[in-house]
Amino acid sequence: MNTVWSDYVQGIKTLYYSRKLRFDDLFFAQYQGLFGLDRDKEMKILEIGCGPGALAEALRRWYPKAKITAIDRDSQFIAFARKNIAGVEFCEGDATALPFADNTFDVTISNTVQEHVEPKSFWGEQLRVLKPGGICLCLSARKGVSVQAPCLAETAEEKAFWEKTPSWEETRDAYQVCQYPMTEAEIPASMEANGFCEVATGYAVIDLTPDNPRFSAELAEAMIEAQRQTSLEAIESAHLDGDEAVVAAVNAKYDERIRLYRQGKKQWDTATSVTMVIRGRK
Secondary structure: OOOHHHHHHOOHHHHHHHHHHHOOHHHHHHHHHHHOOOOOOOOEEEEEOOOOOHHHHHHHHHOOOOEEEEEEOOHHHHHHHHHHOOOEEEEEOEOOEOOOOOOOEEEEEEEOOHHHOOHHHHHHHHHHHEEEEEEEEEEEEEEEEEEOOHHHOOOHHHHHHHOOOOOHHHHHHHOOOOOOOOOOOHHHHHHHHOOOEEEEEEEEEEOOOOOOOOOOHHHHHHHHHHHHHHHHHHHHHOOOOOOHHHHHHHHHHHHHHHHHHHOOOOOOOEEEEEEEEEEEEO
């Protein structure tokens, strides 16, 4: 049983709720233009490094005739996905040794996985399990725009708490996070160097601005709550005693952000993400 990622790096709620927003149907047109997949075609899609399943859940909606399989090496992610998401086959496994036969899938897809896996294995395993002519889709988070509401500024309790925890660099090295980062130019070049052809790139810009009137109140509050869960799970993953005060401080400031939203007092905070999509053919 492997739970290192969900216990120490990113929790279930952090990944599920943030990705559920980024793969909301509102943004499907952007992804569809970059994926270039036929919605009416019967095909087999494999998601690699699925986490708790938000992208696989979206793929199930977006490509109703496809059979979706999703794999992750974290046992808690897979257990959550199996319990909460229907119509997808979830299984435990490693991106460097996929438990599937050669020439099995029409499409492989991954989201923020490439930077954690040795490139030859990452691309090579996908090349192996794809059918001839199959499509590889690699989604990579790039620098976006982050503007914080004043009411969400770091509290004194949070500052004191985080001063006691290991740095991000220590966590990254301890759990082998982001050991293979690549630039926007290096990722497609790496895909080509490892056997894929017709490589193309594009970008999806996902605007998560609660006060933007084009978003429903339900979706706007979901944006705020996703940030709350990220903050709370980060505290939990630090595994330090006496975190009650910091948890209370975090909840208080997000309660205030919700109150301001409901009163129509706009803050115009945003977490607008940029996702690079690299597409190659076997």
